[in-house]
Amino acid sequence: MRKLIRPVRAKLLAAKKNTGGAGEAPVEKPKDNTDPDKASSFLDADLASNLARIKGIFQNCSDIVYREFLFAQREDIRLVLIYTDGLADKHQVSEQIMRALSLEAPMAAPDADITKASAYHLIKERGLCVHQVKETDRLEDVIEAVLSGDTVLLVEGHPFAIINGMRGGEARPVSESENEMVVRGPRESFVETLRTNTALLRRKIKNSDLKLEMMQLGRLTKTDVAVVYVKGIANDKLVEEVKSRLQGIELDSVLESGYVEELIEDNTWSPFPQINHTEKPDRLAARLLEGRVGIMVDGTPIVLTVPTVFVEFLHAAEDYYERFQIATAVRIVRFLSMFLSLVMPSFYIAIITFHQEMLPTALLLSLAAQREAVPFPAFVETLLMELTFEILREAGIRLPRQVGQAVSIVGALIVGEAAVQAGLVAPATVIVVAFTGISSFVYFYSASFAIRLLRFPMIVLSATLGLYGLISVLIIIVVHLCALRSFGTPYLSPIAPMSLGDMKDLVVRAPWWAMFTRPRLIGWKNLKRQEPGQEPVPPETRTGKKGGEGNTGRG
Amino acid sequence: MREILEEGKISSRQAVFLMITMIFATVILSVPAITVKHARQDAWISIGLAIVAGLFIARLVTSLGLRFPDRTIFEYPAEILGRWPGKLVGFLYIMWFLDINAGVIREYGEFLVTAFRMATPLIVFNLVAVAIAAYTVRNGLEVFTRANEIFFPLIMGLIIITSILVSRETDIQRLLPVADVDAMSIFKGAMVPLAWFGQIVAIALVIPYLSKPRESHQAAVTAVLVSGVIFMLVVSNAIAIFGPDLIDAMVFPGLNKYRMVNVANFLGRLEALAMTAWVTAGFVKISIFYWAAALGISQVLELKDYRPLVLPVGGVLMAMSILDHPSAIHLQHFVAQVFPFFALTFEAAIPLLLLLAALARGKGEKLG
Numbered sequence: 001m002r003k004l005i006r007p008v009r010a011k012l013l014a015a016k017k018n019t020g021g022a023g024e025a026p027v028e029k030p031k032d033n034t035d036p037d038k039a040s041s042f043l044d045a046d047l048a049s050n051l052a053r054i055k056g057i058f059q060n061c062s063d064i065v066y067r068e069f070l071f072a073q074r075e076d077i078r079l080v081l082i083y084t085d086g087l088a089d090k091h092q093v094s095e096q097i098m099r100a101l102s103l104e105a106p107m108a109a110p111d112a113d114i115t116k117a118s119a120y121h122l123i124k125e126r127g128l129c130v131h132q133v134k135e136t137d138r139l140e141d142v143i144e145a146v147l148s149g150d151t152v153l154l155v156e157g158h159p160f161a162i163i164n165g166m167r168g169g170e171a172r173p174v175s176e177s178e179n180e181m182v183v184r185g186p187r188e189s190f191v192e193t194l195r196t197n198t199a200l201l202r203r204k205i206k207n208s209d210l211k212l213e214m215m216q217l218g219r220l221t222k223t224d225v226a227v228v229y230v231k232g233i234a235n236d237k238l239v240e241e242v243k244s245r246l247q248g249i250e251l252d253s254v255l256e257s258g259y260v261e262e263l264i265e266d267n268t269w270s271p272f273p274q275i276n277h278t279e280k281p282d283r284l285a286a287r288l289l290e291g292r293v294g295i296m297v298d299g300t301p302i303v304l305t306v307p308t309v310f311v312e313f314l315h316a317a318e319d320y321y322e323r324f325q326i327a328t329a330v331r332i333v334r335f336l337s338m339f340l341s342l343v344m345p346s347f348y349i350a351i352i353t354f355h356q357e358m359l360p361t362a363l364l365l366s367l368a369a370q371r372e373a374v375p376f377p378a379f380v381e382t383l384l385m386e387l388t389f390e391i392l393r394e395a396g397i398r399l400p401r402q403v404g405q406a407v408s409i410v411g412a413l414i415v416g417e418a419a420v421q422a423g424l425v426a427p428a429t430v431i432v433v434a435f436t437g438i439s440s441f442v443y444f445y446s447a448s449f450a451i452r453l454l455r456f457p458m459i460v461l462s463a464t465l466g467l468y469g470l471i472s473v474l475i476i477i478v479v480h481l482c483a484l485r486s487f488g489t490p491y492l493s494p495i496a497p498m499s500l501g502d503m504k505d506l507v508v509r510a511p512w513w514a515m516f517t518r519p520r521l522i523g524w525k526n527l528k529r530q531e532p533g534q535e536p537v538p539p540e541t542r543t544g545k546k547g548g549e550g551n552t553g554r555g
Numbered sequence: 556m557r558e559i560l561e562e563g564k565i566s567s568r569q570a571v572f573l574m575i576t577m578i579f580a581t582v583i584l585s586v587p588a589i590t591v592k593h594a595r596q597d598a599w600i601s602i603g604l605a606i607v608a609g610l611f612i613a614r615l616v617t618s619l620g621l622r623f624p625d626r627t628i629f630e631y632p633a634e635i636l637g638r639w640p641g642k643l644v645g646f647l648y649i650m651w652f653l654d655i656n657a658g659v660i661r662e663y664g665e666f667l668v669t670a671f672r673m674a675t676p677l678i679v680f681n682l683v684a685v686a687i688a689a690y691t692v693r694n695g696l697e698v699f700t701r702a703n704e705i706f707f708p709l710i711m712g713l714i715i716i717t718s719i720l721v722s723r724e725t726d727i728q729r730l731l732p733v734a735d736v737d738a739m740s741i742f743k744g745a746m747v748p749l750a751w752f753g754q755i756v757a758i759a760l761v762i763p764y765l766s767k768p769r770e771s772h773q774a775a776v777t778a779v780l781v782s783g784v785i786f787m788l789v790v791s792n793a794i795a796i797f798g799p800d801l802i803d804a805m806v807f808p809g810l811n812k813y814r815m816v817n818v819a820n821f822l823g824r825l826e827a828l829a830m831t832a833w834v835t836a837g838f839v840k841i842s843i844f845y846w847a848a849a850l851g852i853s854q855v856l857e858l859k860d861y862r863p864l865v866l867p868v869g870g871v872l873m874a875m876s877i878l879d880h881p882s883a884i885h886l887q888h889f890v891a892q893v894f895p896f897f898a899l900t901f902e903a904a905i906p907l908l909l910l911l912a913a914l915a916r917g918k919g920e921k922l923g
Contacts, residue, residue, distance in 0.1 A: 355827050465675065465683065467827050468667055471834050472683055475702075476690060482701040483694040496701035497569065 041139050047156040050139075051080055057143060064146065069098060071127070071155070072106040077119045078156040082142070087149030089168025096129040097153065097164060120158040128153075132165030144222070171196065177280050179445065182318045189279045194224050194298035197281075201228060201294075204285035209233075215246060217297075218254035224298040225260065228284075233291045233518070233526045238487060242293045242306060257297040257304050264306075266485050271450040274486040276308040283317045291523030293487075307489035307522060310481060311506055313447030314338060319509050327509040335507060337439035342451050342477075344436045345382050346462035346470045348429070352378040354466030370426040379463035381425050385433040386455065388415055393437065493521045511535075565700045567770040570761055572707040573700050574778030577843050579710075579785065580836035581659055582751040583809045584666060587790045588802055589891045594744030595799040596730050599791045601744030606783035608745070609752025612903050613775035619910045620759045622919025624768040628759035628906075629854040635913045644905065645855040649848055651901045653868075655754075656844035657875035658886065658894075660684055663837045664876070665883040670810055670830065681876050688842045689869045692849060693862055696764055699842045706835045713832040714785070717825050718792055720816045725795040746895040748786065752779050753902030760847050806887070809833075845872065 044050050051066065058064045063085045071077040081097060105127040106114070114122065124133065136142065142152050142161050149167035174196065177189030190197045198212050209231045216222050225246060229239050245264040254260060257277065265274045278284055279301045284294050287305045295304040314334045319327040352371070356364055374381060392411040399407055416434070419425045436455070440448045454477060461469030484491035494502030499520050504510035513534040517527050565573075587598070594601040623631040628648060633641025664680040691699045758775045762768050793808045796815060802808045813829040846861075849868045853861035880886040913919050 358825075358827050465679070467830065468680070468683075468834060471831050472687055475687055475706075475835060475838055478705055479687075479691045479694060479698060479702045482705070483698045490701065492701065492705070496704040497566065498704050 043137050043139060043142070043154075043159045043161060045157055045159045047078055047080060047154055050154055053139065054082060054142065057139075058146075067098070069102050071101050071119055071123060072114050073102060074114060076116055076156070077114075079123075080154045081151060082146050082154070083151040083166075084146055084149060087167065087169045088151045089166045092130075092166045092168065093151055093164075096166075097151065100129045101127045116157050120155045120160065123153070123155060124162055128162070128164065130164040130166060134163040134165070136161050136163060147222070148224075167195070174200065180278065180280050180283070180317060182280075182316070182321070185317050185321045186280070186282045188281060190281060190284075190296075190301035190303060192299050192301060194226060194296055197296055197301070197303070198226060198228070200281040201284060201288075201296075204281050205230065205288065210288070212296075213243065215243070217246065217249050217251065217260065219250070219252050221253040221255065223254040225254070226294075226296040228288060228294040228296060229292075230288050233289060233523060234293050235291060235522075235525045238291075238307070239293055241487060242295065246295070254297060256300045257295065257302045260295060260297060261304055266487070267483075270480065270484055271453050272310070272481065272484065272491070273313075273446045273450065274308055274484060274491065276305045276312050276444075277302045277446065278305065279303065280317055286317075286320065289529075290518050291525065307485075307487035308491070309486065309489060309493050309521075310447075310491050311495070313444035315505075316444075320512075324509050324511040328507065331507050331509060334443050337442040338447075338451065341436050341439035341442075341448070342455060343458065343470060343474070344439070345386060345432055345455060346458040346473075347467075348432045349378050349382055349459060350462040350466045350470050353463060367426070367428055370428055373423040374426050375424070377463075378429070379459065381429050382433065383456075383459060385425055385429055386436075386459070389433050389437045390452070489521050494519070564766045565697060565761070565764055566766055567774045569700045569704055570758065570765055570771070570774045571777050571781075573703050573761070573839070573843065574755055574758060574775065575782045576703050576707055576710065576836050576839045577757060578751055578754055578778065578782040580833070580840040581662060582748060582782070582786055583714075583789055584662065584807055584833065585887060585890055586747050586751060586786075587793055587808045588805055589747045590744040590790065591794065591799050591802045591808070592744075592891075593736075593740045595736050595740075596732075596794055597734055597736055597741055598744055598794060598799075599730075599787050600734065601741050602748050602783065602787040602790060604741065604745040605748035605752055606779065606787070608749050609755065609779040609783060610776055612749075612753045612906075613755045613758070613779045614772070615903065615910060616756050616759050616906050617762070617772045617775045619906050619913065620762040620771060621768065622910075622913055624920065625763050627763055627850070627854060628756070629851040631913075631919070632909060635909055635916065635918050642855055644909070645851060647905075648901065649851040649855060652844050652848040652851060653871060653875060654879070655898065656841060656848065657872055657879050658890070659837065659841055659844065660872060660876035661880055661886055662890075663834075663841065665886060666807065666810075666833070666837075667830075669883060670807055670826070678873075678877060681873060684838060684841055685845075685869050685873050685876075687838060688845045689865050691838075691842045692846045693865050696761070696846060699839065699846070703839050706839060710832045710836050711785075713828055714789065717813050717816060717829055718789065720818055720825065721792070721796060721812055724815045725792060727795055729795050729798045730791060747891065748783075750895040750898040750902070752783060753899055755779050756902045756906065757843055757847060759906070760850065806883075845869070848872075 055066070065081075065083055065085050067081040069079055069081070071079050079101065081093065083093060101123060105122070124135070134145075136145075137160050141163070142154075145152050145161075145163040149169065151164040151166050153162040153164060155162075171193045172191045174188050174191055176187045180189070188200060190200060201212075202210065207230070211227075211229055211231050213227045215225050215227070217225050227239070227242055227246065242264070246260065249260065249263045251259060251263070261273075261275045261277075262268065267274065276287075278287070284303050284305065288294055292305050292307065295306070297304075314331065316330075316334075319331060322330070351358055352367065359367070371378070376384070392407070392415070395407050395411075396404070416430050420427050420430060440452060454473070458470060458473040461473050463469075465472070481492050482490070482496055490497060493499060494506060501517060502519050502521070504515055505519065513532075513536070516530050516532040516534075518524075518529050520527065523529075590598045590601050619631075620628070623634065626634070629645040631641075632644035635641065636644065660681050663684050664677040667680045668675070668677050691702065755775050755778060758771055758778075762771045765771055765774075789809065793802060793812050796812055797805070797808065805811050810826050810829055810833075813826040816825040845865075845868065849861045849864045852858075852864050852868065858864070880889060
């Protein structure tokens, strides 16, 4: 697949580099340059004609506001404010632009000679009380600014527009993460507004090496996308690769980071997610500091991180905050549940159908007794139960909260209890399926999709070929995972290719003082995380005395 | 990079793991019975001899390979002997790899059918094995080397753990008396394991893809030594459990051993676990030889890529695996009587002649 996709992207990129400017707004600009009536894309000195053109473009857009007023109460200097209702901060617009320009400007500069010619300069340099101001002479920039929530000011007699950064409007406040739960650790999670998200990240990494490069994706939606990385830790080639893959995207719309993900991943046919995501600023910061690159998309709290290795899905943010022994123990549980959620039903079928001799006699008898009345073979029974479970789970996600209880009653009581009572399924099958389902919730949700999906072919093969079928599917999965790469990093690293140095953050989470290097395959550019040898030493031993030798206490 | 047919690079450690899995995969299955038949309780001496000879083969093959560190055994005969004779040697090697792999696949299928008395026909097992291997080979050396890196500790772990679990059944007395059989029998017993250790010749294909080709000496020697010693322990263990007479009557003593496991009346009949290890290792072995054959054809015919050959070669392998031997007994007989001479021709004789020819004609780098 890569062979098919790459050349096209390369060509697109080459085309872009030839025509486009220095990288800003790469999608739209080249097309405008080829526009026959080039002159019309620039602003006029005449305010009325500018306004007419803008109004023409925004025809039937009822949310665009045009506010005409006078600069310093002078009838000859007319100003127009254009902004999108709901996107601009109304309070700031009226206070800091209109009030400042029409009422306060003459008072602030009584000696200044307010003429039509100097008005523009006065407004820009002295009148406006806006923290962020940009200037443009192009019509598209004006349109884009208005649509992005900025407020545009046009001045009579000047072919320039002042873009005031006063984005506001309704946004969800930063709240607790709902998908990545932690007991210990920061609660905040990203929101839909990109600027808020970058601020949350900047709060975590207060260093000028944290770079946030912006670009716009989506021909119609013009979604802001930020490529974030820590310069000096992230591999430059990786950053370039991420940017070039992003620039190769020619979509109509980018409404969620999932759109981006599907266009930049390495193997689109694999069920395994090759790009990780998070909604927690602390996790993003941790990954950036390992040398990864983040992709923030406006309009979604889900931030993508690349490159991704498989074991990331089995790690949780909390592993790094909890004491390391506990983190390690929990990780072992997580690895185990991943494995169980994949093979448990297939193993059950294989044992019941082909390899009964593996079971202790007592257990075998009890299973046989349970299954005596069941009309289906173990395969059909398990498949039905698995399907039921998937349906219940999907229902659990989609249903309105008020009916949740009803579904759980139906799910637990009717499907579980009644089906067993009616002799449709064996209790052992219910246990296996329920346990499988629960295990698949233990690790990261997006990876569990792949496992859930792969469970079904595995069930089928185990029912036909027994354990051999199960092993065959496992082998294929492992080979497939070995073949996968995420932005140049082998998906199964550090297990294969084995990197002993990185084993300290695989199943075992080494204490922080021992993790003085970054993951080798990702952060090789700047391997050293901190000075080694920071193991805490209690005071008794620090002074050279042996502990317990008449040393009765700290005081 | 693209001129090289196989672009992956593998480390020496990965190569060692790969070679150990390759040798170990099938040697554990039917070879113990053959060796024990000849050498009886002194089978471990036979295996020791085979290890020593295997080390010489490893040394020989890598010495030859390192004279041409960026070529495989399909390519450098042409450099040593001239274009057409060299191609002939390459062609013979392709045939050898195909044939040996067909045997492995057949054994794989026969093992599953015999050991588990499944009603499924042999061809299904062969087909599944070849299909998985085809997928793997298409992905290339680097990928199945990495996959093996995951399988290897599991396979070794399973073998070691199960061996410990059956230790209750062992009786060291069954290994006595030492050196009870005559030297000829011990040599005879050594031939078949040697044919297996000689499969280290496959490293001649891997050398160009090693990140440090110079380490292939060590890699090959380590692989033979480790797999040999583990094999020796496994066979001694089996003898200590069953005694030579019983093993002689078994087809797969390596498997029967695990039927003896019984821990606390709960953990028993572990042969399914042993099968897991064996199926995985066998799959790696099939993939290596499959890859060797496909790569060999593309190199001898000077094609750009071996990947289009994967499916045709798979078809040939399937057919050969079914047609080569009319029955499992025939296969067993072939392995015991014919295979050592057939295999050692390609594992030792031809490489030796090639090395001598290269020395005589001054071909290749001197460093080897």
